[in-house]
Amino acid sequence: xxxxxxxxxxxxxxxxxxxxxNLTFQIGEAEMRAVIGxxxxxxxxxxxxxxxxxxxDEGRVLWGEKSxxxxxxxxxxxxxxxxxxxxQRPTVFEDQTVAENLMLALKKKRGPLAVLGxxxxxxxxxxxxxxxEEIGLSAALDxxxxxxSHGQKQWLEIGMLLAQEPRxxxxxxxxxxxxxxxxxxxxxxLVEAAKTRAVVVVEHDMEFVRRLNCKVTVLHExxxxxxxxxxxxxxxxxxxxxxxxx
Amino acid sequence: MTDTTFAPARQPIVKxxxxxxxxxxxxxxxxxxxxxxxxxxxxxxxxxxxxxxxxKTLCLCLVALAMDLVWGYCGILSLGHxxxxxxxxxxxxxxxxxxxxxxxxxxxxxxxxxxxxAQEISDxxxxxxxxxxxxxxxxxxxxxxxxxxxxxxxxxxxxxxxxLVFGWLAFRSRVTGVYLSILxxxxxxxxxxxxxxxxxxxxGNNGLSGLQNxxxxxxxxxxxxxxxxxxxxALALGIGFLLCTWVVSGKFGSVIRAIRDDESRVRFLGYxxxxxxxxxxxxxAVIAAIAGALYYPQAGIINPAEIAPIASIxxxxxxxxxxxxxxxxxxxxxAFVSLLSTYFTGGQxxxxxxxxxxxxxxxxxxxxxxxxxxxxxxxxxKGLGGLxxxxxxxxxxxxxxxxxxxxxxxxxxxxAEK
Numbered sequence: 001x002x003x004x005x006x007x008x009x010x011x012x013x014x015x016x017x018x019x020x021x022n023l024t025f026q027i028g029e030a031e032m033r034a035v036i037g038x039x040x041x042x043x044x045x046x047x048x049x050x051x052x053x054x055x056x057d058e059g060r061v062l063w064g065e066k067s068x069x070x071x072x073x074x075x076x077x078x079x080x081x082x083x084x085x086x087x088q089r090p091t092v093f094e095d096q097t098v099a100e101n102l103m104l105a106l107k108k109k110r111g112p113l114a115v116l117g118x119x120x121x122x123x124x125x126x127x128x129x130x131x132x133e134e135i136g137l138s139a140a141l142d143x144x145x146x147x148x149s150h151g152q153k154q155w156l157e158i159g160m161l162l163a164q165e166p167r168x169x170x171x172x173x174x175x176x177x178x179x180x181x182x183x184x185x186x187x188x189x190l191v192e193a194a195k196t197r198a199v200v201v202v203e204h205d206m207e208f209v210r211r212l213n214c215k216v217t218v219l220h221e222x223x224x225x226x227x228x229x230x231x232x233x234x235x236x237x238x239x240x241x242x243x244x245x246x
Numbered sequence: 247m248t249d250t251t252f253a254p255a256r257q258p259i260v261k262x263x264x265x266x267x268x269x270x271x272x273x274x275x276x277x278x279x280x281x282x283x284x285x286x287x288x289x290x291x292x293x294x295x296x297x298x299x300x301x302k303t304l305c306l307c308l309v310a311l312a313m314d315l316v317w318g319y320c321g322i323l324s325l326g327h328x329x330x331x332x333x334x335x336x337x338x339x340x341x342x343x344x345x346x347x348x349x350x351x352x353x354x355x356x357x358x359x360x361x362x363x364a365q366e367i368s369d370x371x372x373x374x375x376x377x378x379x380x381x382x383x384x385x386x387x388x389x390x391x392x393x394x395x396x397x398x399x400x401x402x403x404x405x406x407x408x409x410l411v412f413g414w415l416a417f418r419s420r421v422t423g424v425y426l427s428i429l430x431x432x433x434x435x436x437x438x439x440x441x442x443x444x445x446x447x448x449x450g451n452n453g454l455s456g457l458q459n460x461x462x463x464x465x466x467x468x469x470x471x472x473x474x475x476x477x478x479x480a481l482a483l484g485i486g487f488l489l490c491t492w493v494v495s496g497k498f499g500s501v502i503r504a505i506r507d508d509e510s511r512v513r514f515l516g517y518x519x520x521x522x523x524x525x526x527x528x529x530x531a532v533i534a535a536i537a538g539a540l541y542y543p544q545a546g547i548i549n550p551a552e553i554a555p556i557a558s559i560x561x562x563x564x565x566x567x568x569x570x571x572x573x574x575x576x577x578x579x580x581a582f583v584s585l586l587s588t589y590f591t592g593g594q595x596x597x598x599x600x601x602x603x604x605x606x607x608x609x610x611x612x613x614x615x616x617x618x619x620x621x622x623x624x625x626x627x628k629g630l631g632g633l634x635x636x637x638x639x640x641x642x643x644x645x646x647x648x649x650x651x652x653x654x655x656x657x658x659x660x661x662a663e664k
Binding site (some may be wrong): 096118160 | 502516525
């Protein structure tokens with residue numbers, strides 16, 4: 001299987017502390033992957049590297065069928081290439097309506113002049129309405145997103161990610177602060193999304209990961225400790241010791 | 247569900263934003279009123295100097311619009327926009343001064359037995375203009391001062407290029423927040439200090455003067471010229487308001503407000519944030535420069551003190567008091583505060599005798615302004631423009647047909663509207 005994202009031998013240290021240590025990771029097209037690990041294992045740093053926020057000290061990050069290096073690209077270029085990211089805390093533009101938030105994320109030309117001349121077509125508006133229905137916010141299109149509940153903001157952010165039509169979705173703790181029903185809906189959205197694109201979910205909650213029913217990568221001290229099905233990794237001695245055990 | 251979507255985008259801008267019509271209407275009425283009351287074209291109730299004050303105020307409103315766009319919408323607290331305003335003034339002032347001196351020199355040389363050569367005329371103008379700083383030659387930056395079109399181009403190009411280069415360097419290095427403010431302030435201070443030098447080529451601290459006299463129109467009284475400039479300023483403000491409304495409406499406005507609120511998130515959406523900031527910074531610099539080019543012929547004189555950082559800080563204060571993040575707020579703030587400032591510092595305000603101390607407004611006005619800035623920032627962050635929200639709150643909010651109450655049995659909007 002050809003891989004969409006290939007991270008190899010990546011290391012990064014902050015003031016001598018090795019946040020990522022010789023990490024190697026691959027994900028293919030239309031694949032779901034869960035990344036788990038204890039605090040400080042380097043999960044968020046890993047996402048920072050892929051999205052261009054942090055530059056690694058060494059290693060390669062290759063993207064797509066042309067094996068482009070992501071390391072020389074800016075955050076916005078990486079996002080345009082097709083990497084979408086959802087943050088741990090829901091970050092939506094609270095001063096703007098749900099519709100505006102979705103319209104911002106919609107896959108369109110991103111340059112200032114193109115945006116200045118942009119007028120939403122009927123199709124764009126329909127797309128926004130459709131997305132809003134998918135994330136259960138169709139009644140809230142005209143509301144400022146700052147008024148939404150925590151769970152709704154999480155969904156809005158997921159909706160914005162879907163609107164971007166990324167080829168790789170990086171999702172940081174999507175279920176944090178959600179009710180069980182909301183979690184279930186989130187699972188559905190993610191599983192659905194993974195049918196057409198690669199999805200990497202960083203999560204603490206084992207139950208949530210189990211429900212995603214996908215390959216799991218366990219990170220520990222900046223490198224991969226184990227990889228495989230959830231049952232495989234939860235029975236791994238090393239994983240039990242550093243993460244599950246005690 | 248489609249009827250609950252946002253306003254259809256195809257409508258003309260005045261329909262989507264009724265405030266534009268209201269604003270332009272008020273501006274037109276104001277212009278008409280001043281014209282009728284002026285000495286030049288009307289019954290002469292308003293003195294020419296007051297017409298000039300009003301015209302200058304309109305220019306300040308225009309630069310406040312630019313400040314609101316860059317600060318209120320895009321979140322870049324630039325403390326250097328009055329530098330662009332001043333540069334625009336200098337650019338037009340160079341032509342005004344050159345062309346007027348040329349007329350005077352040609353006139354005085356016409357009495358000579360031999361017709362003067364071009365070189366003699368040029369030398370004569372240079373001596374006239376630069377005698378005050380002890381020079382008699384044109385510095386290179388005056389190369390195109392003889393040409394009105396080229397100097398008009400310089401009004402836009404010089405501040406635009408400065409903003410472009412400065413902005414590119416600053417935004418590329420991801421300088422944000424107070425650090426950017428300090429940097430812009432350093433820029434304007436450096437520019438002012440440079441212009442204070444006699445060999446800067448712009449007459450040092452003397453600045454350029456006599457700008458109120460239009461070359462070749464010496465026979466037209468100032469009462470008429472003042473109204474011309476007043477009209478031009480009103481027109482520029484009207485166009486500026488339309489332009490700014492157009493820029494902040496739609497998706498571009500959405501992107502720059504998003505940049506203001508969470509820059510890195512916008513980056514992860516794939517927008518080149520630096521390009522947007524640079525665009526807004528440069529556009530507003532050009533608007534400021536045009537405002538300056540209209541302001542200084544009405545003021546009559548420009549000197550480097552006009553570019554000092556304090557001017558840009560005042561600009562930020564106007565916008566803050568008027569209410570940033572809404573265009574009419576910026577205009578209101580600039581008009582209200584600068585007119586009030588004229589009133590208090592012009593010695594017209596009566597002193598207040600407290601018995602033990604007399605408050606003289608010329609000195610105490612700055613204190614009052616500073617206090618009101620603090621009060622507005624702390625207690626009314628929406629500023630003067632926020633007063634309109636109070637009116638809006640009295641009318642019922644747009645619920646888009648949803649239930650008025652918490653439960654299904656509550657009145658629907660349609661039923662309640664009877």
